[in-house]
Amino acid sequence: MTGSEESPAFRLAYVPGVTPSKWVRIWNERLPDVPLTLTTVSAAEAPGLLRARGADAGFVRLPIDRTDLSAIPLYTETTVVVIPKDHLVAAVEEVSAEELADEIVLHPLDDTLDWERPPGRPALERPATTEDAVELVAAGVGLLVVPQSLARLYHRKDLTYRTLTGVPESRVALSWAEEEIAPDLVEEFIGIVRGRTVNSSRGRTPTPPQPKTKRADKSGAPRKAAAGKSSGKASGKAAGKPGGKNARGGAGAPKSGAKRGKPRRP
Structure with missing residues (x-):
């Protein structure tokens, strides 16, 4: 560079x-x-x-x-309606667009919802921004319909929001x-x-594959150990058989020897 x-x-x-x-x-x-x-x-x-x-x-x-x-x-995103905490809608979990027909619903100039026709009755003027509209809701001027993330972004202690059904979503x-x-x-x-991992084929630094020799050594090691264990058992049995016979044979030899070496009475 x-x-x-x-x-x-x-x-x-x-x-x-x-x-x-x-x-x-x-x-x-x-x-x-x-x-x-x-x-x-x-x-x-x-x-x-x-x-x-x-x-x-x-x-x-x-x-x-x-x-x-x-x-x-x-x-x-879920669409919600922003309302004062003491509003009647606050008593339910969700409300339909038809239930806002008699309410003044603010429609800010930066509204991001793809409306065919906004719900409720329009205000005399459209607020310039969603943030301005939230302030008007707090002042009791009307209600506001927005994506849920914007309701959270501009949250106020005196306001709350409820899910609104039958309307566009962002x-x-x-x-x-x-x-x-x-x-x-x-x-x-x-x-x-998209959740692609670092090892994805499109990743920037994929982990290189391990050499085949390492995989062969790893898989071969148990076979070697098993072979040693098996040969150990086999050698132990082979050694045990002659050893057992010799021990028994050795024990029998003195007995026969003692018989033959016993002095005769005159």
Whole structure:
């Protein structure tokens, strides 16, 4: 590497509500020589950032304009309604969109749900951001429908949320430019997100196979030990048979000798 070349790095963008810490930790363990930098970007701005090569890859919310972008859907989030803790809806575990028909439901400009028609009655004005909408819910202006991760991200002690049924759900995907700058690094991160192990055929440093000689030695050792054990038993029996006969024969010889050597009476 020459002095003018920069050290490799991987730039990862993510939208609010996504928590990339698990994948970042695995990256740092597997590629400690390649730093990973994080950038938070709004859901609306994420596709443009990737096209402009402002990040090598990013976690986005679908649907997005796929022009010049690739994407792998990862998971789907539960949709919830954010409400004051003393609201009637707080008494149940889940509520349907039809049950919010008489409620004012805020629809922020950065809303990520693919609505055909939002539930409830619209407010006079649309809040600029989801965070602004949460503040309005706390002020008693209306309710807010969001993916569950955003309800957790902007949590307040005076608010709670309940599962909302019969509405669109947010899908999170990993996306990157089709003509990426660092294809090898993008492939590495795709493997990490998909759960590919370090020993996978697409892994960066797969464990080399063990030499055949070692496997032969390992499998041959028990055979040698078994052969020695078997020969030991065989030799012991072979030695025991003559030894036993000699011992018995030796014991019988003095008896016959004593008979023949007994003095006769005159």
